[in-house]
Amino acid sequence: MKNIFLVAGLFLSQIISAQYNYPVTPEKAVVDDYFGTKITDNYRWMEDLKSTKVQSWFKAQSDYSHNIINKIPHREDLFNRMKEVQKMNGDSFEAIQQRQNTYFYTKTKKEENLSKLYSRDLSTGKETLLFDPETIGENTQITNFTVDSKGKKIAILLSKSGGEICNLRILDLTEKTLMKNEIGPIWSEFGFEFTQDDKGIIYTKMSTADPDSNMLLKDMKAMLHVIGTDTKTDKILASREEYTELNALTEQFPMIYFTDDYKYIVLRLGSVKSENPIFIAPYSELKNKKINWKQIIKPSDDITDLFISGDKLFFLTHKDAPNYKITLTSLSKPDLNNAKVVVPESKDAVIISIHTSKNYMYYSLGNGITRDKYQVNLNNLATKKIDLPTGVNTSMPLNSRENDNIYCNNVNWLTPLTTYDYNPEKGTAIKSKYLNSETTFPDYNKLYTVKEIEVKSHDGVMVPLSIMYPKSIKMDGSTPAYITGYGGYGISYEPRFSTRLSVLMEQGVVIAVAHVRGGGEKGEGWHKAGMKATKPNTWKDFIACSEYLVNQKYTSSSKLIGNGVSMGGVLIGRAITERPDLFAVAIAEVGMTNALRSETTANGPNQIPEVGTLQNEEDTKHLLEMDAQSKVSKGVKYPAVIIRTGMNDSRVVPWEPGKFAATLQKNSASGKPVLLYVNYENGHFTSDKDVVFKEYADIYAFALWQVGHPDYQPIENTKK
Template sequence: MIKKTAFALLVFITSQASQAQYKYPATPERPVVEDYFGTKITDSYRWLEDMNNPEVQKWFKDESDYTNSIVKTISGRDALFNRMKEIQALSGDQYGTIRQVGDIYYYTKNKKKENIYKLYFRKNRNGAEILLLDPSTITKGATITSFNISPDNKKLAVTISEDGAEVCDLKIMDLESKKFLSDKLTPVWSEFPFEFTPDSKAITYTQMVTRNNTSDDFLKNMKSLIHVIGTDPKTDKILASKENNPELEILAAQFPSVKLPDDYSYVILDIGSTKNEEFSFYAPFSELGKSKINWKPLIKYEDEITDSQIIGDKIFFLTHKNTPNYKLAYTSLKNPDFNNPTILVPESNKIVRRLRKSKNFIYYNLSDGINQEIFQLNAKTLEIKKIPIPAGSNAGYPLSPRYNDDLMLFNNGWVTPSTDYDYNGLTGKLEKSKELTSNGTFPDFSKDYVVKEIEVPSHDGVMVPLSIIYPKNIKMDGSTSCFITGYGAYGISQYPYFVGPSLMTLLEQHTIVAFTHIRGGGEKGNQWHVDGMKAKKPNTWKDFIACSEYLIKEKYTSKEKLIGNGVSMGGVLIGRAITERPDLYKVALVEVGCTNTLRMETTPNGPNQIPEIGSLKNEEDVKHILEMDSQSKVKKGVKYPAVLIRTGINDPRVTPWEPGKFAAILQNSTSSDNPVLLHVNYANGHHSNDLDVTFGDEADMYAFALWQVGNTKFQIKP
């Protein structure tokens, strides 16, 4: 049982050495003691969790203003931002999502020197380009998060987000007139699917209860609906929900969504969560017209299936059941038997990942953790062949999976901008893309930078992959600054990709960039993920620490030059790295980070994290959540590194008070002369689709870090 005691006494900050130099906004301590199954934890900053409180709002604004008064005056900060823009412009026009309907191509594109993606279309690949939607004309700060085209090619469905909030309006446009219809489906989450019915008269989507990210109902009790275009959304029929379908045992934090297989024989209901494994039901397509669908079980969690695709009456799937490196198999959709499927790709020393489909083929990757080969499987003959794309980190997606076998493929490297390829699965023709691909020209970065892929022994002897990118002219004497980052959660793999304008700009400042492939990710298969979650979560930051120590030992860098970084769930990683080893890093950059895992479950997005970190209702889980919690590990009088903590005020994933509380306790506790700053962006959420907002945040962070590691170009202006 968890017990809570609040002290009425107001305890103010005790002076620390750092306060003589940095006059942070006053942050009173108002202790609350909580008993976690016998372990008592004092939280002196619980009051900051009330984001609707004017006192809290003022505190965030004061912290933001104070940080800006320092960071914006660092010499070189503006040069970083401008250089990011220059490198972005070198790439030329950048294409986002491309969808093909007949001979019409619809796509989002960020034109050279612009800051947001707009939606265009053209007839045939080389046809004249026509602007369809500029989201900035809808409202300031608006961006496109996703879109879909109706089968009859007459309607556009598009989700629009504002200021990085990720909670969207789903709007429908008549393509002939280019005008929006009166239908507005809201609120919907930016990543949830929506799909037109085959007659183009209706659309399936998932609706949230509220768009207010401070509400207890945020990201809970969602409904899968079908909307008949032209009718009042209030009359939309529920396809599945916790309330409407108690027999499905949907949890409040799970989100139901519907997808329609290519031939419209069935309707598939996915029950989404942060779990990698799928949980789904199905029904004949005819059920879509009934008042209530009779859903039948399809995939269960215990099947340990992480991806599935349907072609005809076959369901192809990836599973790690008794095969940590995964296997690819299929079973009949008419009578599915996941315990006795037909094995198509057995487990090997390479990881089977990234299942995709086109009209007639299934595509998958074989990965060694860094390089990825792409293979094509004929859904009818079951013949497999390797696609002859150059070696590297390869990815791609189909342009019109329901109607043809055309794919866009991408060949990537850390310092090599993506090379795009057009591939037709039916003919096997592979050629470099000439249309719908970047028209920019980058210099040959490989002439100036070295990429090393190595493995480093961790605290327990396990070998951890580490990617190191560095300028060729560095001296291996510990004098070079180094930016080291990692994630280590949800089984997500950090495959090589072009580091892009921001990190390339950092490399140009004679700084090493290192990517850690730590446990909790998926680079080495499912067991690599399991070994970095819940009870084994300490492996994540201990792997990170081991990689950091390696770089110092081998004199790539030194403690006085090392910059640690973690983003989102990577906040556990960087937060615990600097609380366990505050001596190891000169700078820590904590971006929208999970640093208060003890309180995450109380946040709107918190219950979604239970599969990954555990629940406070479980005594055994609490032990591990306590170990992950960075805030409670901060001790007064310890010399912590310089820390810049970034949050977006509209963040729906990691509520802003979590990074805010971490900044508060560090400011009030550190005995070093290193600054601790809270960077609050009021035009951002967890991230932004506006490049000017993104580059601005990154220029602030990197300028701060380079200032602190002693780069003479980055100093506080007098």
């Protein structure tokens, strides 16, 4: 009788009417002429997020989506399993720093949602809770922190509900109090640092804290705050208006830091590009009314990272080296054209990152999937390959000013993070005594297989594809599969364990990651092969990898789930508008799906180096090609789609996913649902695990329903 009931449920979910009764979405056509190409935008009115009508529309969409999702059984089971797996991982440690004989770190206990700030006395082993962010407000989160040289004060960057507009507070450990002054607003990704005497803080200040203002990410200023004084008296160290000689653009971010010996201040005019103008000034200039900045790097130098050790100026550059090289010149007499090559370019691997401790530089050489790590003695430039446990692919200094202590993380697709202490003098790595916790995690390596292959794309280029699948899989196309990709800014999608994806894999789903062009897996050439004019390679690579999964019978089109996040919105949006038949479900998360209008947002000008500008006819052609919303056609059978947005998102503003959802709801002829999943407790992302797991339990339940997983079929009409 149970089987009959299940079949009846499946039948009901298939025969209900072809049209979902979505909330009414008004159309107010606006026609734009893009150098002769006319595009009609019926939903321009949504871009006024302060409008009560717009807010009401989002609320109606949210209620409608949750009404449908709430009818899908076993969502709570997914949520609870994510929580359970998280607890199996044990406590997680982040942002580890060392001052003298004390560790400082944020830790999320296995039974908690948010991280708190702790210290650990290395002589006694005693751990102390220093700061719980929710003591000053619900949903308050620690975004970052730094400790002064004596370990007496901590500057803590705080955010609310996944938002990225933060404020800095100073925790006085001697007085055990949080100082009253709020320093900011500060964007979540920007660094800050104590001065040499620990009496001041340097930081980058945003021009407004209004998330709806187009000035949100423009005309920022590098500032000096003297602790204990009114922030209104903070000194401007660099800005477009006060320092016109810098020739800074309104969308560039003036980010500053000190060299390890405090001899210099370094200024980087940052942007979405890695190649930025860089300036230096003697540390003593902090006392002057105005800093006398000297430019040492131009964007055309193709330098993406640097560090200074005494008079040595080290560069990571792709100048005449698409896979990067590390070079060295004198800081006092820089000569970039004749810089000494410390680490030459590799033909087969990419120099991915560089870090430094007091006496060593560390770099990774890899292909975006696997890495080898090396150390370079900063005094004699002797290079040595580091013998680390299999899977170790990240390393960070604990305090580059004081010591050579390094911690390394072992990360791969199937195993949670393990941290090791590395000694560069001895060349030894031992499991960290204090930066790990006991785990009770199942051995996924016994249950699943990881395959790293390359797939031929539309133009013959071989694209890396990572596949994780059950050892018991039947290669007959009957297994659901989930494929994701990114493809932007030269960022590599590297192996890392994901609690939520591991739970999806436990549902019998194949997990795949397409390392598409636009990322950095194969160096700067790989990045440039997926931006502006070449951006179509990003979604065509994704399509090729998806086709491979179908052709090799890992799955079938009726079982395939495609996913893209943020810049990955271009990837998934254009994949389903170009090949709607290839996917059963599309999950577009906080995604750029209306590239033609992104430039009008606060974060838009920052994206110009990556995607182009509407002020340029050639770039406009590329943006027209990237824009998923305008590629949606009436009467096409699109897959089921769930589109996630966070109402606190300042990177990809909510109207962009909202307009894409409305366009698909109007035009899709497949009869499959198109849902806008609106979260009022989230932004572009959040560190609150309950919020994250609730979102993904809902989204994955939706996807599993649509690919026919028997445990997730509603028995109640979802189209009411």
